[in-house]
Amino acid sequence: MPGLGTSPRIWIVGLAPAAHGANRTGRMFTGDRSGDWLFGSLHRVGLASQPESTSRNDGQRVVDLRITAAVHCAPPANKPTTEERRACSHWLQQELRIIEPCVRVIVPLGGIAWTATAAALREGGWTVEGTRFGHGATAVARTPGGRAVTILGSYHPSQQNTFTGRLTEPMLDDVLGRARDLARDPYSGPAPL
Numbered sequence: 001m002p003g004l005g006t007s008p009r010i011w012i013v014g015l016a017p018a019a020h021g022a023n024r025t026g027r028m029f030t031g032d033r034s035g036d037w038l039f040g041s042l043h044r045v046g047l048a049s050q051p052e053s054t055s056r057n058d059g060q061r062v063v064d065l066r067i068t069a070a071v072h073c074a075p076p077a078n079k080p081t082t083e084e085r086r087a088c089s090h091w092l093q094q095e096l097r098i099i100e101p102c103v104r105v106i107v108p109l110g111g112i113a114w115t116a117t118a119a120a121l122r123e124g125g126w127t128v129e130g131t132r133f134g135h136g137a138t139a140v141a142r143t144p145g146g147r148a149v150t151i152l153g154s155y156h157p158s159q160q161n162t163f164t165g166r167l168t169e170p171m172l173d174d175v176l177g178r179a180r181d182l183a184r185d186p187y188s189g190p191a192p193l
Contacts, residue, residue, distance in 0.1 A: 007102045008066035009183035010047070012038075013092070013113040015070060015156055037157035038067075038109075041172040045180050064183055068095050070108075070116035092120035100124070103149055105179040106141065108133070110156030117151070135167070136175060150182050 014034075035053050042048035042062065049061040070092065108114040114133035121128050121141050130139025130151065137153035154167070154175040161167040 008064055008099055009102060009104045010065040010179050011095075011099050011103050011106045012065060012067045013070055013106065013108045013117045014038075014067065015110055015112055015158075033159050033162070034157045037162055037167075037169070037172065041157075041169065041176050044169075044173050045177045047176065047180055066095070066099055068092070070113045092116060093124060096120055096124045100143055104183045106149060106151045107154060107175065107179050108151065109154050110158075113156070114151075114153055135171060150179075152179055152182075 039048050039053045039060065040051045042065075043051040047063045047065055049063075050059065052058075053060045068091070106117060108117045111133045114137075118128050118139075118141075125144040126149075127142045128139060128151070129142070131137045133153050135153060135155045139151040139153075141149045141151055143149065152175050154172060155161045157167060157172060
């Protein structure tokens with residue numbers, strides 16, 4: 001399934017599936033406005049085959065990435081409770097085990113995803129060094145074996161952020177373009193093709 005690759009170099013972590021998007025379509029960031037922004041940017045930087053994702057059968061293909069969410073149910077008002085985050089944390093742990101051998105860059109979309117990702121990494125035996133969340137913030141995570149993985153923060157492409165101009169297309173393209181470049185850097189360590 002596109003977006004669920006088992007050897008991704010880039011791991012994108014969103015907030016949660018949208019009630020009228022991923023909950024309906026079965027694919028993260030598909031069929032909602034946040035997805036329009038994300039896939040538009042992924043396409044512009046060369047990580048998606050087309051600029052939109054409308055259904056699981058739309059022909060969309062992503063390159064070297066896996067997309068998930070910190071919470072796996074659509075929370076009321078896009079504000080998952082502490083209990084919802086805790087209940088879903090095992091999903092991030094499972095995905096982390098899948099991507100650990102090959103991931104080079106992790107892109108949490110928003111502060112909740114940043115916090116959940118850092119917690120999942122630490123629970124998985126990784127170390128996380130760096131800064132607090134912010135758009136364009138960078139941190140370094142190290143696998144239990146010591147390999148460095150870059151964490152790049154981005155504001156979430158929610159309507160609240162995109163309608164107000166807090167997140168613009170060039171801002172999102174910049175972060176995802178940096179992720180693409182870091183993931184392709186031959187000096188980042190071995191990764192399956």
